[in-house]
Amino acid sequence: MTLDIEICSGTEAAGQQVAARIAALIRDKPDAVIGVATGSSPEPVYRALARYTDDGLDASGVRWFALDEYIGLPPGHPQSYRAVLERVLIRPLGLHPTSLHVPDGGAADPDEAAEAYEAAIAVAGVDLQILGIGENGHIGFNEPGTPFSATTHRATLTESTRRANARFFPSTNAVPVECLTQGLATIMRAGRIELVASGSHKADAVAAAVRGPVTEQCPASILQRHPDVRVNLDTDAAVAVYESS
Ligand code: GLP
16 A cells, blocks of 8 residues: 555644645645646645745755646636645745646637647646546546546536535536546656645545545545555544544
């Protein structure tokens, strides 16, 4: 088993721990390529990382690649993942927006945009990928049933994911139906993976991902096949991992 599970006292502690490893990577390799997730889970990581840059860590040579983006939001929409990542990561770290790469959810041809993004990531080579996990075991926007072989592609959000993300929009109906997402094969090419999850609502998905069968019905279970994954959990998210072991 290659998954390393770390239980933290809370989300801030988990964020600090992951940020410390990212800071070490950046010191070691100032032009590192880092894959970044949206959602609430990674935000403590970005907050902790901003404290490192405040204290002198130079992250200006890093290139950041987002996992996914909604299709169809107007340019500059505050919930587009480009806008979110500029708000929670790029500006707090004092970085230039051109260091952030996000799939083009406004492209006239989303399939072409997916292909271009996949090519850009393949050339860059992600050193470390930060992941959250959905309640149904999705990573990025790879919903249950997505082939493990998928590269960056256009996808449809499940109703449960749209409901989960409705907290960022006026209503569930306002949540886009489609997105562009790195595929599972894209994510698996990252050199290292740091997954963060917190809260009891994630406990079943986390247990299925780390202890269940490796199946396309639980997209995150593919991580069991990756050689270098750390799963950072708070005690609530870790509950079912213990029950099922
Ligand atoms: C969205 C994102 C995922 C993220 C998931 C969980 O669907 N596309 O990358 O992991 O939400 O988000 P949260 O951490 O807010 O629960």
